[in-house]
Amino acid sequence: MMSSRTLLIGLLILAVASLGLAISVGSVPIGWRSLWTLPISGGTDLERTLILDVRLPRAAAAFAVGGLLALAGTLMQVLLRNPLADPYVLGISGGAAVAALTAMLLGLSGMGLTAAAFGGALLTMALVFTLARKGDSWNPTRLLLTGVVIASGWAALIGFILTVSPDTALKNMLFWLMGDLSFAGNAFSALGVLAVGLALALFIARDLNILARGQLQAMALGVATSTLSLIIYTLASLLTASAVTLAGSVGFVGLIVPHLIRMLGTTDHRTLLPCAVLLGGSLVVAADTLARTVLAPLQLPVGIITALLGVPMFLYLLNRRAR
Amino acid sequence: MEALSTHRLSVAVAGKRICHDLQLQIRAGERWAILGPNGSGKTTLLHTLAGLRPAQGGKIILKGHALAAWRPRQRAQLLGILLQHYDDPFPSTVLETALIGRHPHLHRWQWESADDQARAHNALQMVGLTGFEFRSIATLSGGERRRLAIATLLTQDPQIFLLDEPTNHLDLYHQIHAFHLLTRLAIQEGRTLVMVLHDITSAVRYCDHALLLFGENELLAGAVAEIINEENLARLYGHPIRRLTGPDGDVWTPAFTAD
Numbered sequence: 407m408m409s410s411r412t413l414l415i416g417l418l419i420l421a422v423a424s425l426g427l428a429i430s431v432g433s434v435p436i437g438w439r440s441l442w443t444l445p446i447s448g449g450t451d452l453e454r455t456l457i458l459d460v461r462l463p464r465a466a467a468a469f470a471v472g473g474l475l476a477l478a479g480t481l482m483q484v485l486l487r488n489p490l491a492d493p494y495v496l497g498i499s500g501g502a503a504v505a506a507l508t509a510m511l512l513g514l515s516g517m518g519l520t521a522a523a524f525g526g527a528l529l530t531m532a533l534v535f536t537l538a539r540k541g542d543s544w545n546p547t548r549l550l551l552t553g554v555v556i557a558s559g560w561a562a563l564i565g566f567i568l569t570v571s572p573d574t575a576l577k578n579m580l581f582w583l584m585g586d587l588s589f590a591g592n593a594f595s596a597l598g599v600l601a602v603g604l605a606l607a608l609f610i611a612r613d614l615n616i617l618a619r620g621q622l623q624a625m626a627l628g629v630a631t632s633t634l635s636l637i638i639y640t641l642a643s644l645l646t647a648s649a650v651t652l653a654g655s656v657g658f659v660g661l662i663v664p665h666l667i668r669m670l671g672t673t674d675h676r677t678l679l680p681c682a683v684l685l686g687g688s689l690v691v692a693a694d695t696l697a698r699t700v701l702a703p704l705q706l707p708v709g710i711i712t713a714l715l716g717v718p719m720f721l722y723l724l725n726r727r728a729r
Numbered sequence: 730m731e732a733l734s735t736h737r738l739s740v741a742v743a744g745k746r747i748c749h750d751l752q753l754q755i756r757a758g759e760r761w762a763i764l765g766p767n768g769s770g771k772t773t774l775l776h777t778l779a780g781l782r783p784a785q786g787g788k789i790i791l792k793g794h795a796l797a798a799w800r801p802r803q804r805a806q807l808l809g810i811l812l813q814h815y816d817d818p819f820p821s822t823v824l825e826t827a828l829i830g831r832h833p834h835l836h837r838w839q840w841e842s843a844d845d846q847a848r849a850h851n852a853l854q855m856v857g858l859t860g861f862e863f864r865s866i867a868t869l870s871g872g873e874r875r876r877l878a879i880a881t882l883l884t885q886d887p888q889i890f891l892l893d894e895p896t897n898h899l900d901l902y903h904q905i906h907a908f909h910l911l912t913r914l915a916i917q918e919g920r921t922l923v924m925v926l927h928d929i930t931s932a933v934r935y936c937d938h939a940l941l942l943f944g945e946n947e948l949l950a951g952a953v954a955e956i957i958n959e960e961n962l963a964r965l966y967g968h969p970i971r972r973l974t975g976p977d978g979d980v981w982t983p984a985f986t987a988d
Contacts, residue, residue, distance in 0.1 A: 622776070626781060674825065
C-alpha cells in the first residue's frame with residue numbers, strides 16, 4: 407500500500423506531466439525544451455498563440471472538468487453511502503442535457519447553450535431535493551431512487567429530442583451527450599469553482615469520513631448529519647452542474663476516480679479529496695489530448711476516451727487487489 | 730449524581746407507544762440492563778436516550794441539561810452508543826475505524842495526535858485486536874467486527890455507555906471478557922452503562938438495575954434484586970423462565986417446554 411503522502415506527490419507530478427503533454431502535443435508539436443524555455447525566450451508567435459490561446463485554455467478546461475467530476479463523485483458516494491454512485495446518478499446531467507439539446511434545437515449556441523445547461527442542472531437539483539426529502543431526514547435509498555427515476559425520465563426526453571431533431575443537428579448533440587471539450591467556455595472560472603469546491607469539501611472532510619460509516623454512527627459521534635447532508639448535496643450538485651455546463655456529460659471519471667484512490671490505500675477524505683481532484687483532472691487532460699490527436703484532424707468526444715482508458719485501469723486495479 | 734434521566738418521556742415508533750411519561754433516574758456508576766421481547770422498543774428507546782431520534786414528548790436530561798440543548802460534539806464527548814449493526818460500504822483499516830472515536834474530541838482542522846493514536850491502540854488491545862491494526866475491516870469475522878465497534882466506543886471515551894446487545898456475535902470467552910471490561914469501567918471509573926441484553930443471567934450478574942419493557946406501553950424499572958424474578962420474567966417473555974443455582978451464582982434459563 408502506498409502512503410497517502412507519496413500518492414499525493416505522485417499525483418501532483420502526474421498532473422503537471424499531463425498538462426505539459428497536452429500543451430506540447432498537437433498538429434504543431436512543441437518540444438519539451440522550447441516549452442521549458444518559453445517563459446524566458448518568449449518563443450515564436452505561433453507557439454505563443456498555440457499555447458496561450460488554444461492549448462492551455464483547453465487543457466485547463468479538461469483539468470477542471472475532471473477535477474469537478476471526481477470531487478462530485480466522491481461526495482455523492484458518501485452522501486448515498488453507495489460505491490456505485492457517480493455525479494450523474496441523481497439525474498443532474500440528464501436535466502442539463504435536455505435543456506442543452508432543446509437550446510440547440512432552438513438554434514442557440516455559446517452563452518445561451520451554457521445558460522440552458524446550467525439551468526437544467528439546477529432545475530433537476532431542486533426537483534430531486536423536493537421530491538426525495540421527507541421532513542428533515544435524509545434517506546440515501548429514497549434519494550437514490552428518486553434521482554435514478556428522474557434520470558430515466560430525462561433519458562426518455564433526450565431520446566425524444568434526438569428523434570425529432572434534423573440530421574444536421576445530431577452530430578453536435580451526440581458530441582454534447584458524450585462529453586466534448588472543443589467548445590469549452592471559460593475554463594479559468596471553472597478552475598475557480600473547483601478550487602472553492604475543494605476548499606469547502608476539505609472543511610468537512612473528517613465529517614465525511616464519519617458519515618461514510620452510516621448516518622447513526624455519524625450522529626452518535628456528534629456530526630450534525632442533516633446539515634452536513636444538505637451541504638454535500640448542494641456542493642456536489644453545483645460541481646456537477648459546472649462540469650456538465652463546461653463539457654457535456656463526460657462519463658466514468660466521477661465513478662472510478664474515487665475508487666482508484668481508495669484501492670491505492672487512501673481512504674481518509676482529508677487526502678482522498680485532493681488526490682481525486684488531481685487524478686480526475688489528469689485523466690481528463692490525458693484523455694482529451696488523445697481525443698484530439700488519435701484520429702487528427704478528426705476530433706473524438708473526450709467521454710469516449712475517458713471510458714476507454716478508465717475501464718481497463720479500473721479492472722486492473724480491482725483484480726490486483728483481489729489477489 | 731445523576732448521569733442521565735428522563736422527565737415524562739414518551740417514545741413511540743410506527744404509531745406504537747413504547748413508553749409514556751417515563752421517569753427514569755440513572756446515576757453515575759450504575760449499570761442498567763434493558764430487557765424485553767422482540768419489538769418491545771429496546772433499541773428505539775436506546776436511540777432516543779442517545780439523541781439519535783426525537784422523543785414524542787417529555788425530556789431527557791444529560792448532566793443537568795436537556796439532551797437536545799447539547800451541541801452534538803459536546804454530547805458525543807460525554808455519551809456514546811454501541812449500535813446493533815454496522816455497515817461498511819467503503820474500505821477502511823481496523824486502526825482507522827477505531828480512530829473515528831476521537832472525532833468529537835478534535836477541532837475542525839485538527840489531525841489525530843500521538844495521544845489519540847495511543848488511545849486507539851490501547852482500546853484495540855483491550856478487546857484483543859492487537860496485531861489487527863492494518864487489516865482491512867472487510868476481512869474481519871462478525872465477532873472481530875463487534876469487538877472493533879467496542880474498541881471505537883472505548884476510543885471515544887464517553888462517561889455514559891449505551892450498548893445495544895454488546896455481546897452479539899461474540900464467542901463465550903469474548904462475551905465474558907467484554908462484560909468484565911465494561912463493568913470494570915463502571916466500578917473503577919464511575920462510568921455509567923445502559924445495555925440492551927437478551928441473556929438474563931448476564932443482566933443479573935453484571936448489572937445493578939434493570940428496565941423491563943413489556944411492550945404496549947407497560948414497563949418496570951428498578952434494582953435488579955427487586956424486579957428480576959420468575960414471575961416478572963415469565964410475563965415479560967410470555968414463556969416460563971427458570972432460576973437454577975450454579976457454582977458462580979444463579980443461572981436463568983427458559984423452560985424447555987413447548988407452549
